[in-house]
Amino acid sequence: MKRDPNTTPKVETNFNHLVIMGSLSEISRDAVGKLLRRANKVGTYKKKTVVDFEPELNEAQLLESILLPKTSEVEHCSRNSIANDSAEEKCGHVSLDQGYMDNKEELDDSDWEDGTVAMDDHPMTIELNVTPVSSVQKQIRRASAEDKELAELVHKVHLLCLLARGRLIDSACDDPVIQASLLSLLPAHLLQLSNVTKLTSKALHPLISWFHDNFHVRNRTNGEKLPHFALASALELREGSLEEIAALSVALLRALNLTARFVSILDVSSLKPGQSFRPIASGSSKGIFNTSTPMVSKQKLDFKSPKKSLSSYEREKPCESSLGQSRKRKKRRSTSNMDQSTDPSVAEDLNCSVTNSQTSEPQDSNQGGSHITDESHKSKRKGDLEFEMQLEMALSVTAIDCSKSKVESGANADSSNFSCPSKRMKRVIGEESSTSPQLISTALGSMKVGSPLYWAELYCSEENLTGKWVHIDAVNSIIDGEDKVEAMVAACKTSLRYVVAFAGQGAKDVTRRYCTKWYKIASQRVNSTWWDSVLAPLRNLESGATGGVIHSRTNQITATEANTNDSFVPTRSSLEDIELETRALTEPLPTNQQAYKNHSLYALEKWLTKYQVLHPKGPILGFCSGHPVYPRTCVQTVMTKNRWLREGLQVKPNEHPVKEFKRSVKPQKVQGFEAEDDDCTTDSKENIKLYGKWQLEPLNLPCAVNGIVPKNDHGQVDVWSEKCLPPGTVHLRFPRAHVVAKRLEIDYAPAMVGFEFKSGRSFPVYDGIVVCAEFKDVLLEAYAEEDERQKAEEKKMNEAQALRRWYQLLSSILTRQRLNNRYNNSLASELSIDVQCMNDNVSNAKVCGSNDKNKTHKHNQMDKCDTNLEASLSIPVKDHEHAFLKEYESFDEETSLLTKRCQCGFSVQVEEL
DNA sequence: GTGACTTAAGAACCTTTGGAATCT
């Protein structure tokens, strides 16, 4: 992963930060890497990856493949990106087709119903022979473990991306230029807020209403700007995306020297597979269709098929609203009594961004018009776009080199794409400046709202006794409306799974503050261990930036006592932790029974599993449909004696099973009809007896005495864990340990570590032996020796085998040569060349074992062969019989080698025995 | 529209101690 050379200094700063927080960047890399590897493997997961990944794709390309959705939305593509896209799409199609052919049989109707397969260049007709009735009864395919794993990986990576984005926005809020510009716009009387020492939420009303009147949400694309510039641009125009306006409100609060956080709902892809990602703010399609006040004319809805009209409607909506907004905007501008001139210094800075957004405007509307015609084959979902954008931004932060794999289509997209419903909510709720729940519900009824996604949290030292973080939604002009957030989000058919507050480059999960029904979202969140480890470094940064020692009224009174008696100094962070924890423990009782099934705090007896009991059975916390509600802490897991044994625990004497149920014994197939008669006897024979944790004591195994290992009925020791070892024994996990133990006549028992299931039967799995502790060293020593000896023997055997093979090879060559010489066949010359080539290699090969004192005739013979071969290969083959004359012989006394020579130059070395 | 309940299907979990043939 290389750093992108194109990243701006701002991003680099962030990256450096990430590097400092090693753990987080590691987690990011790990999660993204896993996803990429996983994606590489998965080619058949249809809903998420229609493109069949090519194995030779590199990571960047692969990422692109994931991100490049099946279709693309023309309106957000730059000219360049369109060209690139089409090229890429072509590639995509090749593999898509391939993938389709490969997995043809796996594709079911639902794939086509999704309508996400892009066939841009090839018009296609799909003939459906099915009747409408049968198409309704589509095949339900449950998600496999693999699908779940992939969904979880995507979820995690998406979370990391959103976290990274939040940090970028947060750092943009700290920008001194933006803050100064905001202050310069602020009427003088509101500036006094910065001098207020005892801040309450009431004091904020004038400020927030001024902000709300002067900054507006609008749907626009602002190119590839970084949050920093996007924010500046929004400030310049006094309008921007939901995110930008919320961020500006945070910047304003910070400019006034107040402690503020940028809060965002991390609207992340689902943890469960098969659920297509739909950003909250875009509203659910179901909701839109249920609305009684459609936002577009009926004609547009009448579009071929209901399915088609759904998607077209979804896509048209933003355009229409965008146009509407621009009209509204003009009106607003002309009537606005606010000073239209802006700070010249800021204007200078922002010049380019302003032109950017201005030029993007007509383009926007043009494309809006054209995309209706193109939509039949360009239907990239907003969620996909958002995901791409976030992933890209996060990757740039974590400096993954994705410059080549830039998802061009996504780059132009902006969070404002999906902010228009929220903007409408603002009109409805904000303009009437009322926050009554009734009004919200009216707004929701007409589905003119999106969900609040971003807001601010301000620390008010005079709220409560110790101070409090106050929810401030400047976009909707809501102050201290934390209890309304959940209802607003729920109205959008989603839930707030992750609400994260950003400050000082850090982040903190504050979901608990906004969520009253934790049981509903708990299952939709990633496992808390992972999430906590991700947030740990960010939490520190956050509390470093916002935390401070509390000097509340109560503390001031007891300040001296606290200093002397208690070392605990409450910080904002720790007090908030307590507040959130308290919320977690005081959740109201759910009204529906099924909510108790996996509730973390409460339980109903009827929803307990087979291996759960209530102990103690009380206190009763309340009732749900007549069923008593118990605390979850009373739910205990019960197990059989054997299962507890594995945990290193045994049932105390005289304890009766707390739960008992009949084991259903299936009649043995072999016995056939005999078993039918046995039915009642087998049933009564064995009941499964379960015991609770309170009935147990530590395992009391017989000790090893006199070097004898206590064994079970099978003459072995069950080693489920170290706890199961009899006292005074050790588990030696090396192979062939029993051989050594047996040789040394040490008592041992095979260690059974589990079972393996094969062909319907279970077989014990052994690993090493169990011996008395006193023999451990002796055995290890002996084993080391034995090991060494065995290795030496192995080596010797290898060498001998090598010798044998050499001999075999050489003699076969020789035989061949001899045959050639004798019969002088036509292949002779060819062979000689072949053999000549081999000569270099073979003659250099040193034949081992020739120094062995116990030289056998075989070895001797081999040596002969060796030299013979050398000689025979070194001379050209002729029709000639060697004659070894005595006078050419030489004898080397040192090596006892007799060298015989022929006149032709051929020589043979012979070792005398 | 909501929730209780049923049904159905697939995933996940639990079960828990050979024997014949061949090689060394």
Place this chain on the structure above:
DNA sequence: CAGATTCCTTTGGTTCTTAAGTCA
């Protein structure tokens, strides 16, 4: 001949989870 090693074959019942349908 004894002991070690390899090969054979590839369960099936129960519970949990999830989604859809029905009904009050």
